[in-house]
Amino acid sequence: MEAFTTHTGRAVPLRRSNVDTDQIIPAHWLKKVTRDGFEDGLFEAWRKDPEFVLNRPERAGATVLVAGPDFGTGSSREHAVWALQNYGFKAVISPRFADIFRGNSLKNGLLTVVLPQETVDTLWALVEADPAAEITVDLVERKVVAEGIEAGFELDENARWRLLEGLDDISITLRDEDQVATFEAGRPSFKPRTQVA
């Protein structure tokens, strides 16, 4: 995973709540067997509307998505995270994320930042008034900074450390393989098996 320390970029204000993962990347894109090439599928249905915020020329090259609450609800598809990253987003800000989406994002180095609705409102107003306005998402200092705004955010220390270091979760777990083996040895014999050894 690519490490995330701090990022500064222009933003896309997405004034919608309950942005489900079917909107982020529709199901027919899920037939691909790779982790890349999903950028054209990002918000595919909404992008058919030329006025959709992502289509506005002033939003080209923006890297921070600022969305309403309950972002990433629904399907567990990690493709939603890949689509956002493939398109160029480095961070998403929302008052509330769905759990599975949040977990997926942090495992891929897409920083998901929870800020109160009032702060999101202020960020929306700022970047709508000035599309060139930049937002800094600083994981080291755990704060979001933009003109006239400085907002701290929470992220548990372990997740933060993994992101800052760009660590591979599987390698970390495999360091404890002996503990896994010990646990396995103590599992009751009535537990289900899909194959008889």
Next chain:
Amino acid sequence: MGRTLAEKVWDDHVVRRAEGEPDLLYIDLHLLHEVTSPQAFDGLRKNGRRVRRTDLTIATEDHNTPTLDIDKPIADPVSRTQLETLRRNCAEFGVRLHPLGDAEQGVVHVVGPQLGLTQPGTTVVCGDSHTSTHGAFGALAFGIGTSQVEHVLATQTLPMAPFRTMAVTVLGELPAGVTAKDLILAIIARIGTGGGQGYVVEYRGEAIEKLSMEARMTICNMSIEAGARAGMIAPDETTFAYLKGRDHAPEGADWDAAVAYWKTLRTDEDAVFDHEVVIDAAELAPFVTWGTNPGQGAPLSESVPDPASFADPNERTSAERALEYMGLTAGQRLRDISVDTVFVGSCTNGRIEDLRSAAAVLDGRQIADGVRMLVVPGSVRVALQAVEEGLDKVFTAAGAEWRHAGCSMCLGMNPDQLAPQERCASTSNRNFEGRQGKGGRTHLVSPQVAAATAVTGRLASPADLATAPTPVEV
């Protein structure tokens, strides 16, 4: 202090616990399907890793599979590639697979329970959000992403962030004509699509205890639509009776030991939930959605709400957008909404009991002119059982299409899709924009409401048919 059911199952699976780190949990059962696994297998290959426990892993094909002409090559080359990729991966890594055409193929969340693999007190994961279904057995079951699928394949464990506990207690008995689907839709409308965020929900109370395993699976299945990390129901005699004798259920002394353990899996009297919701079953009625998220629902007897009636600005905007997308107007009676298509199936309502209840409504009736109805069993086994009971004949005699097993129109990854603006009463779990096909409009309903709707051509419950002679004219 006592512990909740979820805490007990969690504690029994902690491999490693350290201050400031997520618990490392052991995973008892890992279910795979073709959509969320290819990149995970690629990761294993790239790092020279193997599947740690092939004997705790099982795969099936469901999302892409066609429900017609299953003996012919799959027409869509991309879907075909994805299925072929799963077959290659399972062969290479030694994973048991039930492919299209196999007697045990079906929707992954129907297959696990019917094989007896889903058991009380187990941890179950799958790269699919509806893994919450398995919580109906008192299992702790999480939907996970592809990176986590790879993690479980490689280590049979997952680091999991701590959770909060919520009790949803349903007092009294469900009134006649009110199903588990109506109940869960009402619960989601009450707590909202984000209300369960961070929580493992335990459903309890008299109304829940009286439910069959199929109905319990419907409830737990849709926990994710309330944003919950998992849903659970304490195992009891109903659970044990369902499991006894199934292919992978324990036998002999193992059965006795298992049941003795399973009986301990109840929330202690003095346990405290972080949040509690109480629902009075007597107040429930057939429930349908009018909007584009599963929380936007109302009793069938009501009308499409006025967005202005929502105090929260986000909810108001969301309702406005939903009505525009759905082609509905505020104040319109839900019973006046006519549909083009009816879909019965999915991991929510594709089990034998669901097909029985839909067939009971359709028996001796005809579906309305101009309405197409698809009935897609959740698995080959469910299909065979339905045929044995003659349900397929009831469906086809009524004018419905009887299809092969799979996810089908729940998410439209196969050819079963809605056309733009086509309106569907669906027993599935998501009414998101475009979920069942680009521009398609979905109303989530129970199997009984789906069948009655097919007969009248408008959103209806079986009670609406009772006064009318059959077949009903529209």
